[in-house]
Amino acid sequence: MNAERERKEQIWELPIQTRDGEFVAQYSPKGLRSLNFPREQGRQAHLPKGAAIPLEIHGWHEQTTKALVNTLSGLPIKDFPPLDLSSGTEFQQRVWRVLKNIACGKTLSYGEVADEIGDRKAVRAVGRACGANPIPVLIPCHRVLASKQKLGGFSGGLDWKRKLLAREGVLLLE
DNA sequence: TAAGTGCGTCGTT
């Protein structure tokens, strides 16, 4: 039922050119639904042929593009497009909302994120939820570190995590 | 003290 509804609901997929390659954004009628890192082997975003992009989504895409470019430059995001986080479980959405509030240049540990959602012991589950983040960079899961300022993991590849943090001036131990 | 082992704990598959 959930899957059916998602299948039925139209999704627009649009590319974003950056100095780090072509990201791909997906929009549902509710907002930005996912953001993908550049693919290794030139798999391009498939735009709906001849289908006009709704004005509203075009506007969201502008916001996404600016937000992405800013973060890739280590700058704060001025305004966000609406985010459609409905693909996540309630727990995941709780985690993602915490991540979204981590300011540029700041970091939290997985444990601190767990504290924020009210259950310290859920640390490992928090790590999992970070890995499931559908909108990396804008939802800055790269700002979540392991304890003692250690790098921790990153589903998009640790190189990305290191690069993003370096551009924000975050110092790592190790 | 740096590096390695074991285990609690919790959401997801």
Add this chain to the structure above:
DNA sequence: AACGACGCACTTA
């Protein structure tokens, strides 16, 4: 029932 993008306490060298 098993597995993590963890964190601690506790060995070892």
